[in-house]
Amino acid sequence: MIQAGAPVPDRTTRERILDAALDLFGARGVDAVSLDEIARHVGVRKQTVLYWFDSKEVLVDAVLEKVAAELVVVIDAAVRAAPDDPLDRVDAVVRAVFRPAVRRPALLGLVREVSRLSQSQADRLAAHISPLVERAVHYLAAEMETGRLRTGDPRLIAALSYATVTGIATEPEALRTVGWVADQAGLRALRDELRTFLRAALTPL
Amino acid sequence: MIQAGAPVPDRTTRERILDAALDLFGARGVDAVSLDEIARHVGVRKQTVLYWFDSKEVLVDAVLEKVAAELVVVIDAAVRAAPDDPLDRVDAVVRAVFRPAVRRPALLGLVREVSRLSQSQADRLAAHISPLVERAVHYLAAEMETGRLRTGDPRLIAALSYATVTGIATEPEALRTVGWVADQAGLRALRDELRTFLRAALTPL
DNA sequence: AGCTCTCTCTACCAATTGGTAGAGAATCGT
DNA sequence: ACGATTCTCTACCAATTGGTAGAGAGAGCT
Numbered sequence: 001m002i003q004a005g006a007p008v009p010d011r012t013t014r015e016r017i018l019d020a021a022l023d024l025f026g027a028r029g030v031d032a033v034s035l036d037e038i039a040r041h042v043g044v045r046k047q048t049v050l051y052w053f054d055s056k057e058v059l060v061d062a063v064l065e066k067v068a069a070e071l072v073v074v075i076d077a078a079v080r081a082a083p084d085d086p087l088d089r090v091d092a093v094v095r096a097v098f099r100p101a102v103r104r105p106a107l108l109g110l111v112r113e114v115s116r117l118s119q120s121q122a123d124r125l126a127a128h129i130s131p132l133v134e135r136a137v138h139y140l141a142a143e144m145e146t147g148r149l150r151t152g153d154p155r156l157i158a159a160l161s162y163a164t165v166t167g168i169a170t171e172p173e174a175l176r177t178v179g180w181v182a183d184q185a186g187l188r189a190l191r192d193e194l195r196t197f198l199r200a201a202l203t204p205l
Numbered sequence: 206m207i208q209a210g211a212p213v214p215d216r217t218t219r220e221r222i223l224d225a226a227l228d229l230f231g232a233r234g235v236d237a238v239s240l241d242e243i244a245r246h247v248g249v250r251k252q253t254v255l256y257w258f259d260s261k262e263v264l265v266d267a268v269l270e271k272v273a274a275e276l277v278v279v280i281d282a283a284v285r286a287a288p289d290d291p292l293d294r295v296d297a298v299v300r301a302v303f304r305p306a307v308r309r310p311a312l313l314g315l316v317r318e319v320s321r322l323s324q325s326q327a328d329r330l331a332a333h334i335s336p337l338v339e340r341a342v343h344y345l346a347a348e349m350e351t352g353r354l355r356t357g358d359p360r361l362i363a364a365l366s367y368a369t370v371t372g373i374a375t376e377p378e379a380l381r382t383v384g385w386v387a388d389q390a391g392l393r394a395l396r397d398e399l400r401t402f403l404r405a406a407l408t409p410l
Numbered sequence: 411a412g413c414t415c416t417c418t419c420t421a422c423c424a425a426t427t428g429g430t431a432g433a434g435a436a437t438c439g440t
Numbered sequence: 441a442c443g444a445t446t447c448t449c450t451a452c453c454a455a456t457t458g459g460t461a462g463a464g465a466g467a468g469c470t
Contacts, residue, residue: 028321029234029236029321031234031236031237032236032321112317112320112375114382115317115375116233116234116237122381122382125382126381126382129382129383130382130383130384133382133383133384134384137384150405152398152401153394153398155383155384155385156385156394156395156398157398158383158384158385159380159383159384159385159395159398160369160373160395160398160399160402162372162380162382162383163369163372163373163375163380163395164365164368164369164372165372166372166375167367167368167369167370167371167372167373167375168365168368168372170317170320170368170371170372170375175364175367175368176327176331177319177327177330177331177334177335177338177367178334178335178338178360178363178364178367179335179338179339179342179360179363179364180360180361180363180364189358189361190361190364190365190368193357193358193361193362193364193365194365196357196406197365197402197403197405197406198402200355200402200405200406201401201402201405201406
């Protein structure tokens with residue numbers, strides 16, 4: 001905690017604000033979290049938050065940017081490391097997406113907020129994600145040609161997978177409604193069920 | 206629009222408030238929609254809303270209650286009407302869930318709000334949904350025994366399906382990020398892809 | 411030492427929120 | 441005809457929100 005009149009220049013304050021914002025936004029949503037609450041979590045005044053980020057919208061932007069960039073790196077690495085078999089590759093991507101999510105639920109929880117973004121924010125996010133998706137779609141299409149994947153619409157498969165992952169991310173607690181336990185073991189079990197589904201649906205007949 | 210000093214007793218006002226609240230909550234979230242905005246949509250003052258529903262929380266409750274009850278009826282009817290084959294039955298449920306969603310996107314969009322509910326609200330919702338899920342789980346388990354479905358954990362399958370549907374519901378616009386078009390045709394295509402997936406994953410080897 | 415830049419602070423503000431108090435018009439049962 | 445009930449209104453309020461203005465402490469360069 002920093003006392004009044006002792007503003008030791010602290011380059012990490014910005015990072016700590018981003019960190020707290022990610023957790024809080026992810027857990028309870030952008031609307032429900034005030035700048036003041038974020039500031040309190042960091043041990044700083046609300047106006048300090050507004051010094052680092054000109055407005056709440058800018059802060060949201062920065063958080064999304066950070067998360068998207070990290071996610072892209074993780075997925076990218078997983079794809080490159082995976083063996084040549086397309087089924088194994090899909091499997092690797094699914095596990096790669098869930099790994100950070102298991103460690104830090106707020107990460108995927110943030111996805112829930114995407115639907116509330118402004119047009120420009122959504123566009124910027126898409127700029128990060130789209131290239132990844134396009135590559136995946138082309139890859140899937142190519143492998144369907146070679147017969148190593150069951151034929152289908154790769155874009156729909158991508159959309160469905162994305163929807164499923166965000167669905168899991170969105171509702172770790174809501175899934176209790178269907179009797180699912182939202183702990184790490186439960187998350188892993190659900191991830192594995194998704195892997196099974198994808199394999200079953202993509203394995204050539 | 207009702208003019209001042211002309212409060213013709215109108216039993217439908219309550220219904221119209223519920224209706225507007227459903228659409229607005231579903232489209233933009235409970236937090237982002239004020240009572241005043243709902244009132245304006247109905248053509249009434251905010252205080253009239255508070256006359257019919259003691260607080261915003263009560264209004265949210267009522268909307269959820271209504272949606273849950275309707276959804277239960279729809280699914281129930283679909284199951285009863287479906288043929289005896291378990292794969293067809295699963296298929297019928299998926300279509301039944303999507304039918305109201307296609308007609309009225311806000312309906313499933315409301316699911317996004319579930320994660321922000323209070324404990325008591327979540328419990329009440331679960332009271333509606335759980336029996337349905339339990340029946341489905343037992344049914345799936347029984348059919349796995351008879352060999353007409355691939356064996357697996359029925360509860361995980363239910364959870365995964367639920368997550369997928371809510372994922373689609375949550376992100377009709379966010380899915381644009383992966384290049385998916387969020388119109389009715391797109392929704393149908395995605396629904397059919399989900400049906401294909403479920404069939405592929407559940408068909409006995 | 412003195413000056414500038416970086417950073418966090420105190421003090422405020424206008425707007426919006428959910429909610430309360432209570433007046434008054436229309437309808438219905440008597 | 442009349443009183444009670446039902447329903448919507450005007451008028452307020454306390455609390456919270458995102459955001460602004462500007463003071464002032466510490467660090468580093470000259």
